Amino acid sequence: MNQIASECQIEIQPMGLRTCAFYGAGLHESLVEAGVALASDCETGSCGLCKVVANGPGLSGITDAERSLLAQHELDAGIRLACQCIVQGDVRVYVPASSILPLRPRELKPPKAPLVRPEDFDPVAEDGTCLGLAVDLGAAQISGCLYDLKTGEKLADAGMINPSAAFGEDAAGKLNEAASNPQGAKMLSRFLRAGVNALAEGAAVKAGASRLDIKRICLVGAPGMIRLLRELPLPGLLAETGRSVASPAVILPAQDLELDVSPQAKAFLPPTPGGSAGADLTALIMALGLDRSDKPALALSMGVDAEAALYLPQRDRLYTISCPPGPALEGAGIKDGMLAAQGAVERVFLSGNSLIIKTIGNVKPIGLCGSGALDAAAALLRLGVMDEMGRLKRKAGGVRQGEEGLEFVLVPRSQSGSGRDIVLTQKDVRQIQIAKSAVRTGIECLLEAAGAAPESIEHVFLAGAYGSDIHLSSAAEIGLTPNFPRARPIWAGAAAGAGAGMMLGSLQYRLRADRIASSAKHLNIKKHPGFNRRFALSLRFPPPQSHGAKSGNAGSSPALPYAFGNSAAHGLNHLQDHNQAACRLYRGQNKAFAE
Ligand code: FES
Structure with a gap:
């Protein structure tokens, strides 16, 4: 009897929600009650729309309906149909994007x-x-x-x-x-x-x-x-x-x-x-034509890891580096952080002195994803609520004493979808500083090792899962990258996947991948001289006078995004002969893939 009356904890990811359900409650209804817009068309185990990934022993066993609807590899991966699961203990549930309505395009x-x-x-x-x-x-x-x-x-x-x-x-x-x-x-x-x-x-x-x-x-x-x-x-x-x-x-x-x-x-x-630079970086370099650029070019891929590549055509040299930014860019390590899913604040704009919030799915906000956290930091900096050291100002409007120190109330509970205030805490700001410092330090080390000044770079590409989400003006305002006065960042989207497609269909591209990988000079960021000092210096935010339009300096104005398409991808691919000697190395092996 005691067991029947007991409460079970359900952790719901990637929304970062936690809810309670009584022993014996349906998982589907528990998720819906917690505010998850779970796809479903039957609730009897016949449509297959309510797939979730469940970890832990807190659910009832796999039903016949699940065995007939789910493939074995899905069952092996822990995928369940929420409408078929009974909550019998604490459980962690992951709701994939494809099971959330409306789908985030x-x-x-x-x-x-x-x-x-x-x-x-x-x-x-x-x-x-x-x-x-x-x-x-x-x-x-x-x-x-x-x-x-x-x-x-x-x-x-x-x-x-x-x-x-x-x-x-x-x-x-x-x-x-x-x-x-x-x-x-x-x-x-x-x-x-x-x-x-x-x-x-x-x-x-x-x-x-x-x-x-x-x-x-x-x-x-x-x-x-x-x-x-x-x-x-x-x-x-x-x-x-x-x-x-x-x-x-x-x-x-x-x-x-x-x-x-x-x-x-x-x-x-x-x-x-x-x-730690992987084949995704090789593919990215190839898709962008970075290795054939006729002008100095830099590509930054921002995902759970961050990788950068720099090409200097005058020396025909390619340099690569990895600079893990920590969890803040995925909304983790942030008090009200969450992955980029429905209800996440993804944009924070300033209109005069007012903050404008935009969420994924245009629903009430329930948390902050990585791009929203970066935007929020940039907005607080511009409003003067936070100083260059990242310290929230106690007397500034919206700042209050929270459980863990000062915090800024971004969304009051009356307007949030979670029924609680959504805040950016002093600790959150520190996480953002660490992330941006790691990325900036990586780029600076890369430039220094190559003997290139930011002023000499003429193309800058941003790519990767988070790179495409980041608001460029906010990235410039918090100093995520050095100022590149001659380059305007270009969105490159999921260019690594595009590079994989190129290698799939062409021996020439597979050979070119060999040349890219074998000619790149990879730098270990932690072994770079002065890494610690540079990292510490990069924790600071840029001074307010250099922020975008306020500075009056065209060189530091927030850059405008450009669309990336086939023409941009091939724009840098001017016709340069392959280095046949480098290509020959793996020619036999690569040919074998096509045969
Ligand atoms: S709602 Fe149709 S299978 Fe679960």
Whole structure:
């Protein structure tokens, strides 16, 4: 009796919500009562819309309806139908974006994949349908594009939350923790492979094809993510490997990765520049044509990890670096932080002295995602509520004493969707400072090692899961990057996925990837002279007089975003001969992928 009356705790991610339910309550109704806009069309286990990932023993067993509706790899990955689950104890539930209504369009936004130029495309000479899948394995999200390898036509896009990140907020921290013991790593590998299989299935269904027609897969991601996929030992998903030289491409049967595609399918894992810079950076450099730019160019990929690449054409030198920003950019480590899901504050604007809040899904705010937190910090700086050291001013309007120190009330409880105030605390500001300092320090170390001044850089690209969400003017105001007076940042979107697609369909691009990886000089940020001093200095925010329009200095004005498209991707691809000597190194191996 006691058990029946007991309350169970439900942690709901990525919204960062916590709710209570009585033992025996339905999980579906508990989630809906907690404010989750869970997709459903039946509540009897027949539509399959209410998928969640559940961790912990606090749910009833798998029902017959779940066994018939869910694929084995989904069951293996911990996916359940919420309407079939009874709460029987504490449980952590992860609600994927695809199970939330209305879907956030950006979640499934296809990578802006430039088509492989017809002259570079290598049609696969095989009987029957031959499809290729390009996959970008982000720590937080997985995205992919399906191509017809006989025509080069792009057939479908697919995207999903990385199931191996279903451990809640601070994806990097949790993944690193889980990866640090063999059992945890094995479980993560299983989740990751299940995610790729679900992505392949989703893309194939969208294209009206079968996943068994997928004969080639190109997968890019951080080295830790690729090692996880291959079930290789790893020190930590984002750790510097100490190996600062390039690693060559690997081709292996897709079955070795337990990928549920054609039994004859081959998987191509592109080369990496070294250290913790992965094949995703190689793919990004190629998609942007950074290695062929006729002007000094810098690309910054912002995800759970941050990576940057710098190319100096006058020396034909490419430099790369990794600079993990910590969890703040994904909304973790922030008191009212949450991942970028419905209800998250994603934009904070100033209109006069008033703050304007915009949420994902245009619903009442329930928390702050990474871009919202950066915007909020920039707005507080501009309003004078916070000083250059990041200290909130006790007497400023909106600032009050909270449980953990000073805090600024961004949304009063009367206007929030959670029934409580949404605040930015002094500790939150410190987390934002750490994130922005890591990124800025990485870029400065890269420039210094290359002997390049910010004034000499003429192209700056922002890419990656968070890079595309960040408001450029806010990034400039908080000093996320140095001031590049001759460059206006260009959105590059999910360019790494586009690069994976290019390698999938062309031997020339696979050879070029080899050249990129083998010619890049990778820097270990922690070994860079003066790293600690530079990091400490970068914690400061820029002085108010250099903020955007206030400064009157055109060089420090917030940059305007430009659309990124095929023309931009190829704009830097001026015709420069391949370095045939470098290409030859892996020619035989790369050719084998197409045959
Ligand atoms: S609501 Fe239809 S299966 Fe759960």
